[in-house]
Amino acid sequence: MAAGAGAPSRPAATSEETFFSEPDNTGFEVFCGLDVGKSVHHACALGQAGKRLHDKPLPNDEAALAEVFTRLTKHGWTLVVVDQPASISALAVAVARSLGIEVAYLPGLAMRRIADLHPGQGKTDAHIIAASVTAAARTMPHTLRRVGSDDETLAELTVLAGYDDDLAARSTRLTNRLRDALLHVHPALERLLGPRMDRGGVLDLLVAAPTPRVLRDLGETGIAAPMRPRSPRLAKTLPSKMLAALDAQTVVVPGTAAFGRVIAGVAAQLREVRVERDTLAAELEDLLEAHPLAGVLTSMPGLGFRTALKILTIVGDGAAFPTAGHLAA
Structure with a gap:
């Protein structure tokens, strides 16, 4: 269908305020x-x-x-x-x-x-x-x-920013579930690995070795191997700390094998979500740079690209607000 078919032509409005305020x-x-x-x-x-x-x-x-x-x-x-x-x-x-x-x-x-x-x-x-x-x-x-x-750029940003929000919510939910499962089977291990769930090497390790017994059997070299490709620095320092934490608990909590299945599955899902979100972040940054207001927003101190996206997709270019007071209200 051709644009403008069936409708009388008319000059475009010069601004939102004049377009919708004349009597x-x-x-x-x-x-x-x-x-x-x-x-x-x-x-x-x-x-x-x-x-x-x-x-x-x-x-x-x-x-x-x-x-x-x-x-x-x-x-x-x-x-x-x-x-x-x-x-x-x-x-x-x-x-x-x-x-x-x-x-x-x-x-x-x-x-x-x-x-x-x-x-x-x-x-x-x-x-x-x-x-x-x-x-x-x-x-x-x-x-x-x-x-x-x-605005094709803004439309794409809005859709992908919404998807990014969904991924962030999934990441938080899966991280909490993974930490809860680790806490059940080995509290000392959860204290060590919990704050590092954002590291790809840790997730790779938990997918490959999800229970305390499997981790202990791997030894320091075996623990470092799956971590090294994505977390090389952590692979040098974390294995020895993990073995020390594992040695602090000799009792096997009932249900550990079943929790191992959960840990491996949740860690795999979380890994996929994190990879997808990292890939999406690169696309969003490229799209944001193509928008005329990107330079203005990202030049503000403390304003990252995700916050800039929120402002752009929710507030837009600000034309709907005659004054700063209207925006604040």
């Missing part, structure tokens, strides 16, 4: 509000004078979205407003943009305040929510935030 709504003639849903949205569209042009459920598929949006553009310059700009509305936003239609969203706080004006099911009724979004777009344009033109 005449900058010439928009149709306001289409969407209460977005996984399978079906509810669309409510009003003309500039308040005439209802559309008020029906709208399936979340390309053909249905394109048909409604195209029909609305025949009534004049159209603005589509969603109640959230996340993945649930991604297809609707993409279809609107492909037709050359401007897209905005109504922030949650403003949406809740408007919903409070409606009794009963005002906060959950799709029809009421869509109508509220549409009314806000037509009469209170200052409440809207622009969904900017599709």
Whole structure:
């Protein structure tokens, strides 16, 4: 589908503030509000004078979205407003943009305040929510935030940063599970290895030798061998300390063999997560460098690339905030 097909042409807005603050709504003639849903949205569209042009459920598929949006553009310059700009509305936003239609969203706080004006099911009724979004777009344009033109770099950063968050959560969960299993079978070994779970060589060792007996049978040279490829310095100093810790406990805790199975499996999973996250970090840094604001963000003292990513994916370029006070609020 060709970009801009079916929609009247119009000069782009120069800034978010001027785009959504002028009293005449900058010439928009149709306001289409969407209460977005996984399978079906509810669309409510009003003309500039308040005439209802559309008020029906709208399936979340390309053909249905394109048909409604195209029909609305025949009534004049159209603005589509969603109640959230996340993945649930991604297809609707993409279809609107492909037709050359401007897209905005109504922030949650403003949406809740408007919903409070409606009794009963005002906060959950799709029809009421869509109508509220549409009314806000037509009469209170200052409440809207622009969904900017599709920035491929920012879109990729947002997706991959979310994946990185998932990996970080998995890493924390697996680390805690691994330390708990080690603590059960050999507390002294857990005290020694627990703080070093971020070292690849330690994980390689636990995959190969997950129980105190197997580790003791390996000896100092055998312990160092699986550690050396990824943690060469640690392979020189840790084996002797591990043998000393192992010698401090002669009692075999019941269930040690079963915990050995758990330790090997969890250590293997944690190793995979760590490798994936390291690989992803390199991709994220390369993508971040391609963004125009990367230099500004990373030049701030104490701001690493992951924090810069958070600011960029959550706050954006700051155009939605007229002053620093608005951002702080």
